[in-house]
Amino acid sequence: MNKPIWTRPFIMTVINNFFMFLVFYSLLTILPVYVLDDLNGNEGQAGLVTTIFLIAAIIVRLFAGKILEVFGKRKVLLAGIFLFCIFTFVYPFVNSFFLLMVLRFVHGIFFALCSTVLMTLAADMVPAERKGEGLGYFAMSMNLAVVVGPFLSLALLQILPFKMIFLGLAVVLLIGFACSFGIEVVEEEKTKVSPKGRMTLxxxxxxxxxxxxxxxxxxxxxxxxxxxxxxxxxxxxxxxxxxxxxxxxxxxxxxxxxxxxxxxxxxxxxxxxxxxxxxxxxxxxxxxxxxxxxxxxxxxxxxxxxxxxxxxxxxxxxxxxxxxxxxxxxxxxxxxxxxxxxxxxxxxxxxxxxxxxxxxxxxxxxxxxxxxxxxxxxxxxxxxxxxxxxxxxx
Missing domain, CATH: 1.20.1250.20 (MFS general substrate transporter like domains)
Incomplete structure:
Protein backbone atom coordinates (compact mmCIF):
# COMPACT_ATOMS: atom_id res chain seq x y z
CA MET A 1 0.00 0.00 0.00
CA ASN A 2 1.32 3.43 -0.98
CA LYS A 3 2.26 5.77 1.83
CA PRO A 4 0.15 8.97 1.94
CA ILE A 5 1.41 12.23 0.47
CA TRP A 6 -1.09 14.66 1.98
CA THR A 7 0.02 14.57 5.59
CA ARG A 8 -0.51 17.60 7.87
CA PRO A 9 3.16 18.74 7.68
CA PHE A 10 3.11 18.43 3.88
CA ILE A 11 -0.11 20.47 3.65
CA MET A 12 1.41 23.18 5.88
CA THR A 13 4.52 23.21 3.68
CA VAL A 14 2.41 23.61 0.52
CA ILE A 15 0.39 26.46 2.14
CA ASN A 16 3.60 28.22 3.17
CA ASN A 17 5.05 27.87 -0.32
CA PHE A 18 1.85 29.20 -1.89
CA PHE A 19 1.80 32.28 0.36
CA MET A 20 5.47 32.99 -0.29
CA PHE A 21 5.14 32.78 -4.07
CA LEU A 22 1.85 34.69 -4.01
CA VAL A 23 3.74 37.59 -2.41
CA PHE A 24 6.68 37.12 -4.79
CA TYR A 25 4.53 37.27 -7.95
CA SER A 26 2.34 40.07 -6.58
CA LEU A 27 5.38 42.26 -5.94
CA LEU A 28 6.87 41.26 -9.29
CA THR A 29 3.71 42.58 -10.96
CA ILE A 30 3.04 45.83 -9.09
CA LEU A 31 6.50 47.09 -8.10
CA PRO A 32 7.42 48.27 -11.63
CA VAL A 33 4.19 50.31 -11.63
CA TYR A 34 5.03 51.60 -8.13
CA VAL A 35 8.47 52.74 -9.35
CA LEU A 36 6.98 54.57 -12.33
CA ASP A 37 3.94 56.12 -10.60
CA ASP A 38 4.91 56.76 -6.97
CA LEU A 39 8.72 57.01 -7.10
CA ASN A 40 8.82 58.82 -10.47
CA GLY A 41 11.33 56.33 -11.86
CA ASN A 42 11.94 55.26 -15.45
CA GLU A 43 11.46 51.96 -17.30
CA GLY A 44 15.07 50.91 -16.69
CA GLN A 45 14.68 51.39 -12.95
CA ALA A 46 11.38 49.52 -13.03
CA GLY A 47 13.19 46.50 -14.47
CA LEU A 48 16.00 46.70 -11.92
CA VAL A 49 13.66 45.93 -8.99
CA THR A 50 13.39 42.38 -10.33
CA THR A 51 17.02 42.05 -11.40
CA ILE A 52 18.46 43.03 -8.00
CA PHE A 53 16.08 40.60 -6.27
CA LEU A 54 17.25 37.71 -8.48
CA ILE A 55 20.92 38.63 -8.03
CA ALA A 56 20.52 38.40 -4.25
CA ALA A 57 18.66 35.08 -4.58
CA ILE A 58 21.35 33.56 -6.80
CA ILE A 59 24.16 34.65 -4.45
CA VAL A 60 22.41 33.19 -1.39
CA ARG A 61 21.56 29.93 -3.16
CA LEU A 62 25.31 29.35 -3.53
CA PHE A 63 25.45 28.92 0.24
CA ALA A 64 21.89 27.76 1.00
CA GLY A 65 22.76 24.07 1.19
CA LYS A 66 25.60 24.76 3.65
CA ILE A 67 23.38 27.09 5.70
CA LEU A 68 20.76 24.35 6.05
CA GLU A 69 23.46 21.88 7.03
CA VAL A 70 25.04 24.15 9.67
CA PHE A 71 21.95 25.74 11.25
CA GLY A 72 19.36 23.03 10.60
CA LYS A 73 16.21 23.13 8.48
CA ARG A 74 13.83 24.16 11.25
CA LYS A 75 15.82 27.21 12.33
CA VAL A 76 16.29 28.34 8.73
CA LEU A 77 12.58 27.77 8.03
CA LEU A 78 11.31 29.80 10.96
CA ALA A 79 13.92 32.58 10.72
CA GLY A 80 13.64 32.81 6.92
CA ILE A 81 9.84 33.08 6.79
CA PHE A 82 9.75 35.49 9.75
CA LEU A 83 12.32 37.85 8.21
CA PHE A 84 10.77 37.56 4.72
CA CYS A 85 7.50 38.66 6.39
CA ILE A 86 9.10 41.47 8.45
CA PHE A 87 10.81 43.03 5.43
CA THR A 88 7.53 42.92 3.50
CA PHE A 89 6.14 45.23 6.20
CA VAL A 90 8.92 47.71 5.28
CA TYR A 91 7.68 48.36 1.70
CA PRO A 92 5.03 50.96 2.72
CA PHE A 93 7.76 53.08 4.34
CA VAL A 94 10.14 53.14 1.36
CA ASN A 95 10.07 56.55 -0.34
CA SER A 96 13.10 56.47 -2.64
CA PHE A 97 14.34 54.21 -5.43
CA PHE A 98 17.69 53.65 -3.69
CA LEU A 99 16.00 52.39 -0.51
CA LEU A 100 13.71 50.18 -2.60
CA MET A 101 16.75 48.60 -4.26
CA VAL A 102 18.34 47.91 -0.86
CA LEU A 103 15.06 46.38 0.37
CA ARG A 104 14.71 44.23 -2.76
CA PHE A 105 18.23 42.87 -2.32
CA VAL A 106 17.60 41.97 1.33
CA HIS A 107 14.19 40.51 0.44
CA GLY A 108 15.82 38.35 -2.24
CA ILE A 109 18.15 36.87 0.38
CA PHE A 110 15.30 35.54 2.52
CA PHE A 111 13.24 34.47 -0.50
CA ALA A 112 16.13 32.24 -1.59
CA LEU A 113 16.44 30.69 1.88
CA CYS A 114 12.68 30.15 2.26
CA SER A 115 12.15 28.61 -1.18
CA THR A 116 15.15 26.30 -0.74
CA VAL A 117 14.19 25.04 2.72
CA LEU A 118 10.51 24.54 1.79
CA MET A 119 11.42 22.54 -1.31
CA THR A 120 13.89 20.48 0.72
CA LEU A 121 11.31 19.75 3.42
CA ALA A 122 8.68 18.77 0.83
CA ALA A 123 11.17 16.35 -0.75
CA ASP A 124 11.90 14.84 2.67
CA MET A 125 8.19 14.32 3.42
CA VAL A 126 7.14 12.68 0.16
CA PRO A 127 7.53 8.86 0.06
CA ALA A 128 10.41 7.79 -2.21
CA GLU A 129 8.15 5.75 -4.49
CA ARG A 130 5.83 8.76 -5.03
CA LYS A 131 8.46 11.52 -5.40
CA GLY A 132 7.33 12.64 -8.87
CA GLU A 133 3.67 12.82 -7.90
CA GLY A 134 4.30 14.47 -4.52
CA LEU A 135 6.70 17.14 -5.77
CA GLY A 136 4.33 17.75 -8.66
CA TYR A 137 1.58 18.59 -6.17
CA PHE A 138 4.02 20.80 -4.27
CA ALA A 139 4.88 22.68 -7.48
CA MET A 140 1.15 23.33 -8.03
CA SER A 141 1.33 25.86 -5.19
CA MET A 142 3.76 27.92 -7.30
CA ASN A 143 1.61 27.54 -10.42
CA LEU A 144 -1.46 28.73 -8.55
CA ALA A 145 0.47 31.71 -7.18
CA VAL A 146 1.48 32.69 -10.75
CA VAL A 147 -2.17 33.43 -11.48
CA VAL A 148 -3.58 34.45 -8.09
CA GLY A 149 -0.73 36.84 -7.18
CA PRO A 150 -0.77 39.11 -10.27
CA PHE A 151 -4.56 38.88 -10.67
CA LEU A 152 -5.24 39.80 -7.04
CA SER A 153 -2.64 42.57 -6.82
CA LEU A 154 -3.74 44.23 -10.07
CA ALA A 155 -7.41 44.01 -9.03
CA LEU A 156 -6.66 45.54 -5.61
CA LEU A 157 -4.61 48.28 -7.25
CA GLN A 158 -7.83 49.58 -8.81
CA ILE A 159 -9.33 50.31 -5.38
CA LEU A 160 -6.44 50.51 -2.88
CA PRO A 161 -3.17 52.48 -2.63
CA PHE A 162 0.14 50.63 -2.95
CA LYS A 163 0.90 50.87 0.76
CA MET A 164 -2.30 49.06 1.72
CA ILE A 165 -1.53 46.26 -0.72
CA PHE A 166 2.00 45.91 0.69
CA LEU A 167 0.59 45.62 4.21
CA GLY A 168 -1.95 43.04 3.05
CA LEU A 169 0.82 40.93 1.50
CA ALA A 170 2.80 41.14 4.75
CA VAL A 171 -0.24 39.88 6.69
CA VAL A 172 -0.49 36.92 4.28
CA LEU A 173 3.11 36.02 5.15
CA LEU A 174 2.33 36.39 8.83
CA ILE A 175 -0.33 33.70 8.43
CA GLY A 176 2.25 31.56 6.63
CA PHE A 177 4.69 32.04 9.49
CA ALA A 178 2.03 30.81 11.93
CA CYS A 179 1.47 27.74 9.73
CA SER A 180 5.21 27.00 9.70
CA PHE A 181 5.02 25.87 13.35
CA GLY A 182 2.90 22.95 12.13
CA ILE A 183 5.71 21.65 9.93
CA GLU A 184 7.55 18.74 11.52
CA VAL A 185 11.23 18.75 10.57
CA VAL A 186 13.51 15.73 10.69
CA GLU A 187 17.14 16.89 10.76
CA GLU A 188 19.74 14.78 9.01
CA GLU A 189 23.09 13.90 10.56
CA LYS A 190 25.68 16.53 9.71
CA THR A 191 28.15 15.57 7.02
CA LYS A 192 31.88 15.97 7.57
CA VAL A 193 33.07 19.55 7.86
CA SER A 194 35.66 20.91 5.45
CA PRO A 195 39.21 21.04 6.95
CA LYS A 196 40.02 24.24 8.85
CA GLY A 197 36.45 25.38 8.30
CA ARG A 198 37.12 26.33 4.67
CA MET A 199 34.30 26.38 2.14
CA THR A 200 34.74 23.97 -0.76
CA LEU A 201 32.79 23.59 -4.00
Whole structure:
Protein backbone atom coordinates (compact mmCIF):
# COMPACT_ATOMS: atom_id res chain seq x y z
CA MET A 1 0.00 0.00 0.00
CA ASN A 2 1.32 3.43 -0.98
CA LYS A 3 2.26 5.77 1.83
CA PRO A 4 0.15 8.97 1.94
CA ILE A 5 1.41 12.23 0.47
CA TRP A 6 -1.09 14.66 1.98
CA THR A 7 0.02 14.57 5.59
CA ARG A 8 -0.51 17.60 7.87
CA PRO A 9 3.16 18.74 7.68
CA PHE A 10 3.11 18.43 3.88
CA ILE A 11 -0.11 20.47 3.65
CA MET A 12 1.41 23.18 5.88
CA THR A 13 4.52 23.21 3.68
CA VAL A 14 2.41 23.61 0.52
CA ILE A 15 0.39 26.46 2.14
CA ASN A 16 3.60 28.22 3.17
CA ASN A 17 5.05 27.87 -0.32
CA PHE A 18 1.85 29.20 -1.89
CA PHE A 19 1.80 32.28 0.36
CA MET A 20 5.47 32.99 -0.29
CA PHE A 21 5.14 32.78 -4.07
CA LEU A 22 1.85 34.69 -4.01
CA VAL A 23 3.74 37.59 -2.41
CA PHE A 24 6.68 37.12 -4.79
CA TYR A 25 4.53 37.27 -7.95
CA SER A 26 2.34 40.07 -6.58
CA LEU A 27 5.38 42.26 -5.94
CA LEU A 28 6.87 41.26 -9.29
CA THR A 29 3.71 42.58 -10.96
CA ILE A 30 3.04 45.83 -9.09
CA LEU A 31 6.50 47.09 -8.10
CA PRO A 32 7.42 48.27 -11.63
CA VAL A 33 4.19 50.31 -11.63
CA TYR A 34 5.03 51.60 -8.13
CA VAL A 35 8.47 52.74 -9.35
CA LEU A 36 6.98 54.57 -12.33
CA ASP A 37 3.94 56.12 -10.60
CA ASP A 38 4.91 56.76 -6.97
CA LEU A 39 8.72 57.01 -7.10
CA ASN A 40 8.82 58.82 -10.47
CA GLY A 41 11.33 56.33 -11.86
CA ASN A 42 11.94 55.26 -15.45
CA GLU A 43 11.46 51.96 -17.30
CA GLY A 44 15.07 50.91 -16.69
CA GLN A 45 14.68 51.39 -12.95
CA ALA A 46 11.38 49.52 -13.03
CA GLY A 47 13.19 46.50 -14.47
CA LEU A 48 16.00 46.70 -11.92
CA VAL A 49 13.66 45.93 -8.99
CA THR A 50 13.39 42.38 -10.33
CA THR A 51 17.02 42.05 -11.40
CA ILE A 52 18.46 43.03 -8.00
CA PHE A 53 16.08 40.60 -6.27
CA LEU A 54 17.25 37.71 -8.48
CA ILE A 55 20.92 38.63 -8.03
CA ALA A 56 20.52 38.40 -4.25
CA ALA A 57 18.66 35.08 -4.58
CA ILE A 58 21.35 33.56 -6.80
CA ILE A 59 24.16 34.65 -4.45
CA VAL A 60 22.41 33.19 -1.39
CA ARG A 61 21.56 29.93 -3.16
CA LEU A 62 25.31 29.35 -3.53
CA PHE A 63 25.45 28.92 0.24
CA ALA A 64 21.89 27.76 1.00
CA GLY A 65 22.76 24.07 1.19
CA LYS A 66 25.60 24.76 3.65
CA ILE A 67 23.38 27.09 5.70
CA LEU A 68 20.76 24.35 6.05
CA GLU A 69 23.46 21.88 7.03
CA VAL A 70 25.04 24.15 9.67
CA PHE A 71 21.95 25.74 11.25
CA GLY A 72 19.36 23.03 10.60
CA LYS A 73 16.21 23.13 8.48
CA ARG A 74 13.83 24.16 11.25
CA LYS A 75 15.82 27.21 12.33
CA VAL A 76 16.29 28.34 8.73
CA LEU A 77 12.58 27.77 8.03
CA LEU A 78 11.31 29.80 10.96
CA ALA A 79 13.92 32.58 10.72
CA GLY A 80 13.64 32.81 6.92
CA ILE A 81 9.84 33.08 6.79
CA PHE A 82 9.75 35.49 9.75
CA LEU A 83 12.32 37.85 8.21
CA PHE A 84 10.77 37.56 4.72
CA CYS A 85 7.50 38.66 6.39
CA ILE A 86 9.10 41.47 8.45
CA PHE A 87 10.81 43.03 5.43
CA THR A 88 7.53 42.92 3.50
CA PHE A 89 6.14 45.23 6.20
CA VAL A 90 8.92 47.71 5.28
CA TYR A 91 7.68 48.36 1.70
CA PRO A 92 5.03 50.96 2.72
CA PHE A 93 7.76 53.08 4.34
CA VAL A 94 10.14 53.14 1.36
CA ASN A 95 10.07 56.55 -0.34
CA SER A 96 13.10 56.47 -2.64
CA PHE A 97 14.34 54.21 -5.43
CA PHE A 98 17.69 53.65 -3.69
CA LEU A 99 16.00 52.39 -0.51
CA LEU A 100 13.71 50.18 -2.60
CA MET A 101 16.75 48.60 -4.26
CA VAL A 102 18.34 47.91 -0.86
CA LEU A 103 15.06 46.38 0.37
CA ARG A 104 14.71 44.23 -2.76
CA PHE A 105 18.23 42.87 -2.32
CA VAL A 106 17.60 41.97 1.33
CA HIS A 107 14.19 40.51 0.44
CA GLY A 108 15.82 38.35 -2.24
CA ILE A 109 18.15 36.87 0.38
CA PHE A 110 15.30 35.54 2.52
CA PHE A 111 13.24 34.47 -0.50
CA ALA A 112 16.13 32.24 -1.59
CA LEU A 113 16.44 30.69 1.88
CA CYS A 114 12.68 30.15 2.26
CA SER A 115 12.15 28.61 -1.18
CA THR A 116 15.15 26.30 -0.74
CA VAL A 117 14.19 25.04 2.72
CA LEU A 118 10.51 24.54 1.79
CA MET A 119 11.42 22.54 -1.31
CA THR A 120 13.89 20.48 0.72
CA LEU A 121 11.31 19.75 3.42
CA ALA A 122 8.68 18.77 0.83
CA ALA A 123 11.17 16.35 -0.75
CA ASP A 124 11.90 14.84 2.67
CA MET A 125 8.19 14.32 3.42
CA VAL A 126 7.14 12.68 0.16
CA PRO A 127 7.53 8.86 0.06
CA ALA A 128 10.41 7.79 -2.21
CA GLU A 129 8.15 5.75 -4.49
CA ARG A 130 5.83 8.76 -5.03
CA LYS A 131 8.46 11.52 -5.40
CA GLY A 132 7.33 12.64 -8.87
CA GLU A 133 3.67 12.82 -7.90
CA GLY A 134 4.30 14.47 -4.52
CA LEU A 135 6.70 17.14 -5.77
CA GLY A 136 4.33 17.75 -8.66
CA TYR A 137 1.58 18.59 -6.17
CA PHE A 138 4.02 20.80 -4.27
CA ALA A 139 4.88 22.68 -7.48
CA MET A 140 1.15 23.33 -8.03
CA SER A 141 1.33 25.86 -5.19
CA MET A 142 3.76 27.92 -7.30
CA ASN A 143 1.61 27.54 -10.42
CA LEU A 144 -1.46 28.73 -8.55
CA ALA A 145 0.47 31.71 -7.18
CA VAL A 146 1.48 32.69 -10.75
CA VAL A 147 -2.17 33.43 -11.48
CA VAL A 148 -3.58 34.45 -8.09
CA GLY A 149 -0.73 36.84 -7.18
CA PRO A 150 -0.77 39.11 -10.27
CA PHE A 151 -4.56 38.88 -10.67
CA LEU A 152 -5.24 39.80 -7.04
CA SER A 153 -2.64 42.57 -6.82
CA LEU A 154 -3.74 44.23 -10.07
CA ALA A 155 -7.41 44.01 -9.03
CA LEU A 156 -6.66 45.54 -5.61
CA LEU A 157 -4.61 48.28 -7.25
CA GLN A 158 -7.83 49.58 -8.81
CA ILE A 159 -9.33 50.31 -5.38
CA LEU A 160 -6.44 50.51 -2.88
CA PRO A 161 -3.17 52.48 -2.63
CA PHE A 162 0.14 50.63 -2.95
CA LYS A 163 0.90 50.87 0.76
CA MET A 164 -2.30 49.06 1.72
CA ILE A 165 -1.53 46.26 -0.72
CA PHE A 166 2.00 45.91 0.69
CA LEU A 167 0.59 45.62 4.21
CA GLY A 168 -1.95 43.04 3.05
CA LEU A 169 0.82 40.93 1.50
CA ALA A 170 2.80 41.14 4.75
CA VAL A 171 -0.24 39.88 6.69
CA VAL A 172 -0.49 36.92 4.28
CA LEU A 173 3.11 36.02 5.15
CA LEU A 174 2.33 36.39 8.83
CA ILE A 175 -0.33 33.70 8.43
CA GLY A 176 2.25 31.56 6.63
CA PHE A 177 4.69 32.04 9.49
CA ALA A 178 2.03 30.81 11.93
CA CYS A 179 1.47 27.74 9.73
CA SER A 180 5.21 27.00 9.70
CA PHE A 181 5.02 25.87 13.35
CA GLY A 182 2.90 22.95 12.13
CA ILE A 183 5.71 21.65 9.93
CA GLU A 184 7.55 18.74 11.52
CA VAL A 185 11.23 18.75 10.57
CA VAL A 186 13.51 15.73 10.69
CA GLU A 187 17.14 16.89 10.76
CA GLU A 188 19.74 14.78 9.01
CA GLU A 189 23.09 13.90 10.56
CA LYS A 190 25.68 16.53 9.71
CA THR A 191 28.15 15.57 7.02
CA LYS A 192 31.88 15.97 7.57
CA VAL A 193 33.07 19.55 7.86
CA SER A 194 35.66 20.91 5.45
CA PRO A 195 39.21 21.04 6.95
CA LYS A 196 40.02 24.24 8.85
CA GLY A 197 36.45 25.38 8.30
CA ARG A 198 37.12 26.33 4.67
CA MET A 199 34.30 26.38 2.14
CA THR A 200 34.74 23.97 -0.76
CA LEU A 201 32.79 23.59 -4.00
CA UNK A 202 31.00 20.62 -2.41
CA UNK A 203 29.68 23.00 0.25
CA UNK A 204 28.05 25.01 -2.55
CA UNK A 205 27.09 22.50 -5.24
CA UNK A 206 25.78 18.96 -5.32
CA UNK A 207 27.75 17.79 -8.36
CA UNK A 208 25.44 14.82 -8.99
CA UNK A 209 22.59 17.28 -9.55
CA UNK A 210 24.50 19.58 -11.94
CA UNK A 211 23.71 17.78 -15.24
CA UNK A 212 19.93 17.95 -14.79
CA UNK A 213 20.31 21.44 -13.29
CA UNK A 214 21.97 22.49 -16.57
CA UNK A 215 18.96 21.14 -18.47
CA UNK A 216 16.82 23.25 -16.10
CA UNK A 217 19.03 26.27 -16.91
CA UNK A 218 18.34 25.91 -20.66
CA UNK A 219 14.61 25.48 -20.02
CA UNK A 220 14.38 28.58 -17.80
CA UNK A 221 16.42 30.51 -20.39
CA UNK A 222 13.63 29.87 -22.90
CA UNK A 223 10.86 30.37 -20.32
CA UNK A 224 12.22 33.83 -19.43
CA UNK A 225 10.93 34.92 -22.84
CA UNK A 226 7.39 34.28 -21.56
CA UNK A 227 7.91 35.91 -18.16
CA UNK A 228 9.59 39.05 -19.46
CA UNK A 229 8.11 39.77 -22.88
CA UNK A 230 4.68 38.19 -23.37
CA UNK A 231 2.87 41.35 -22.25
CA UNK A 232 4.74 43.69 -24.60
CA UNK A 233 4.50 41.14 -27.42
CA UNK A 234 0.73 40.89 -27.00
CA UNK A 235 0.52 44.70 -26.90
CA UNK A 236 2.45 44.95 -30.18
CA UNK A 237 -0.12 42.57 -31.73
CA UNK A 238 -3.08 44.54 -30.36
CA UNK A 239 -3.92 41.65 -28.00
CA UNK A 240 -2.93 43.25 -24.69
CA UNK A 241 -6.40 42.71 -23.19
CA UNK A 242 -5.90 38.95 -23.65
CA UNK A 243 -2.67 38.71 -21.62
CA UNK A 244 -4.51 37.96 -18.37
CA UNK A 245 -6.38 35.16 -20.16
CA UNK A 246 -3.04 33.83 -21.43
CA UNK A 247 -1.84 33.30 -17.85
CA UNK A 248 -5.18 31.86 -16.74
CA UNK A 249 -5.10 29.22 -19.51
CA UNK A 250 -1.37 28.63 -18.93
CA UNK A 251 -1.86 27.96 -15.21
CA UNK A 252 -5.13 26.02 -15.59
CA UNK A 253 -3.54 23.52 -18.00
CA UNK A 254 -0.54 23.14 -15.68
CA UNK A 255 -2.77 22.46 -12.67
CA UNK A 256 -5.00 19.99 -14.51
CA UNK A 257 -2.10 18.02 -15.98
CA UNK A 258 0.08 17.90 -12.86
CA UNK A 259 -1.46 14.84 -11.08
CA UNK A 260 -1.30 12.82 -14.32
CA UNK A 261 2.30 13.76 -15.19
CA UNK A 262 3.48 13.17 -11.61
CA UNK A 263 2.09 9.63 -11.55
CA UNK A 264 3.51 8.96 -15.05
CA UNK A 265 6.95 10.06 -13.79
CA UNK A 266 6.82 7.57 -10.89
CA UNK A 267 5.39 4.73 -12.98
CA UNK A 268 7.36 5.04 -16.25
CA UNK A 269 10.39 7.15 -15.38
CA UNK A 270 11.41 10.75 -16.11
CA UNK A 271 11.93 10.38 -19.87
CA UNK A 272 8.27 9.41 -20.36
CA UNK A 273 7.36 12.88 -19.07
CA UNK A 274 10.31 15.08 -20.08
CA UNK A 275 10.65 14.23 -23.80
CA UNK A 276 6.95 14.83 -24.68
CA UNK A 277 6.86 17.93 -22.45
CA UNK A 278 9.88 19.48 -24.17
CA UNK A 279 8.40 18.80 -27.61
CA UNK A 280 5.02 20.31 -26.62
CA UNK A 281 6.77 23.32 -25.03
CA UNK A 282 8.76 23.93 -28.24
CA UNK A 283 5.62 23.67 -30.39
CA UNK A 284 3.88 26.18 -28.12
CA UNK A 285 6.77 28.65 -28.45
CA UNK A 286 6.94 28.29 -32.24
CA UNK A 287 3.15 28.77 -32.44
CA UNK A 288 3.47 31.87 -30.25
CA UNK A 289 5.93 33.32 -32.77
CA UNK A 290 3.25 33.29 -35.51
CA UNK A 291 0.33 34.29 -33.27
CA UNK A 292 -1.92 37.09 -34.54
CA UNK A 293 -5.30 36.30 -32.94
CA UNK A 294 -6.58 35.76 -29.40
CA UNK A 295 -7.43 32.16 -30.27
CA UNK A 296 -3.87 31.34 -31.32
CA UNK A 297 -2.50 33.16 -28.27
CA UNK A 298 -4.60 31.01 -25.94
CA UNK A 299 -3.80 27.75 -27.76
CA UNK A 300 -0.12 28.67 -27.41
CA UNK A 301 -0.70 29.31 -23.70
CA UNK A 302 -2.26 25.86 -23.30
CA UNK A 303 0.61 24.09 -25.08
CA UNK A 304 3.26 26.03 -23.15
CA UNK A 305 1.47 25.34 -19.87
CA UNK A 306 1.18 21.62 -20.66
CA UNK A 307 4.83 21.37 -21.71
CA UNK A 308 6.60 23.63 -19.24
CA UNK A 309 4.33 22.72 -16.31
CA UNK A 310 5.61 19.14 -16.10
CA UNK A 311 9.28 20.01 -16.58
CA UNK A 312 10.18 21.97 -13.45
CA UNK A 313 8.97 19.37 -10.87
CA UNK A 314 10.46 16.55 -12.99
CA UNK A 315 13.87 18.21 -13.03
CA UNK A 316 13.65 18.98 -9.31
CA UNK A 317 12.75 15.38 -8.52
CA UNK A 318 15.66 14.06 -10.59
CA UNK A 319 18.10 16.47 -8.91
CA UNK A 320 16.96 15.35 -5.46
CA UNK A 321 16.93 11.64 -6.35
CA UNK A 322 20.54 11.82 -7.50
CA UNK A 323 21.78 13.20 -4.18
CA UNK A 324 22.23 11.38 -0.83
CA UNK A 325 19.40 12.16 1.59
CA UNK A 326 21.60 14.36 3.79
CA UNK A 327 22.49 16.42 0.66
CA UNK A 328 18.90 17.18 -0.39
CA UNK A 329 19.32 20.86 0.54
CA UNK A 330 22.49 21.12 -1.57
CA UNK A 331 20.76 19.45 -4.53
CA UNK A 332 17.80 21.82 -4.24
CA UNK A 333 19.98 24.92 -4.04
CA UNK A 334 22.12 23.70 -6.97
CA UNK A 335 19.03 23.28 -9.12
CA UNK A 336 17.61 26.70 -8.19
CA UNK A 337 20.97 28.43 -8.77
CA UNK A 338 20.96 27.21 -12.37
CA UNK A 339 17.24 27.86 -12.82
CA UNK A 340 17.44 31.45 -11.51
CA UNK A 341 20.56 32.04 -13.60
CA UNK A 342 18.64 31.01 -16.71
CA UNK A 343 15.85 33.50 -15.91
CA UNK A 344 18.32 36.32 -15.16
CA UNK A 345 20.50 35.74 -18.26
CA UNK A 346 17.49 35.07 -20.48
CA UNK A 347 15.68 38.26 -19.48
CA UNK A 348 18.75 40.30 -20.45
CA UNK A 349 19.92 38.37 -23.53
CA UNK A 350 16.47 37.89 -25.04
CA UNK A 351 15.82 41.60 -24.56
CA UNK A 352 18.77 42.25 -26.87
CA UNK A 353 17.39 39.66 -29.33
CA UNK A 354 13.95 41.31 -29.35
CA UNK A 355 15.43 44.80 -29.89
CA UNK A 356 17.30 43.60 -32.99
CA UNK A 357 15.00 40.94 -34.45
CA UNK A 358 11.55 41.67 -32.98
CA UNK A 359 9.32 39.72 -30.61
CA UNK A 360 8.17 37.15 -33.18
CA UNK A 361 11.78 36.09 -33.85
CA UNK A 362 12.39 36.10 -30.10
CA UNK A 363 10.00 33.17 -29.66
CA UNK A 364 11.60 31.32 -32.58
CA UNK A 365 14.88 31.63 -30.66
CA UNK A 366 13.17 30.39 -27.47
CA UNK A 367 11.74 27.39 -29.32
CA UNK A 368 15.19 26.65 -30.76
CA UNK A 369 16.68 26.72 -27.26
CA UNK A 370 14.19 24.00 -26.26
CA UNK A 371 15.30 21.89 -29.26
CA UNK A 372 18.86 22.19 -27.89
CA UNK A 373 17.48 21.28 -24.45
CA UNK A 374 16.09 18.02 -25.86
CA UNK A 375 19.59 17.10 -27.04
CA UNK A 376 21.06 18.09 -23.64
CA UNK A 377 18.51 15.96 -21.78
CA UNK A 378 19.20 13.01 -24.12
CA UNK A 379 22.88 13.23 -23.11
CA UNK A 380 22.00 13.41 -19.39
CA UNK A 381 19.56 10.50 -19.74
CA UNK A 382 22.16 8.39 -21.58
CA UNK A 383 24.73 9.02 -18.83
CA UNK A 384 22.10 8.15 -16.21
CA UNK A 385 21.24 4.84 -17.91
CA UNK A 386 24.95 4.03 -18.18
CA UNK A 387 25.47 4.51 -14.44
CA UNK A 388 22.38 2.41 -13.63
CA UNK A 389 23.71 -0.39 -15.88
CA UNK A 390 27.11 -0.29 -14.17
CA UNK A 391 25.41 -0.46 -10.75
CA UNK A 392 23.24 -3.46 -11.73
CA UNK A 393 26.27 -5.35 -13.13
CA UNK A 394 28.42 -4.65 -10.07
Missing amino acids: EDIFEFKALPIAFVGFLTSLAYSGIMSFISVYAKSLGLFESVSLFFVVFAAIMLLSRPFTGRLFDRSGPSAVIYPSLVIFAIGLFMLSVTHTTGLLLVSAGLIGLGYGALLPSYQTMAIQKAPKERTGHATSTFFIMYDLGIAIGSFALGIVSSHLGYSSLYVVCGSIIIITIAAYAWVSKKRRGRQLETSEA
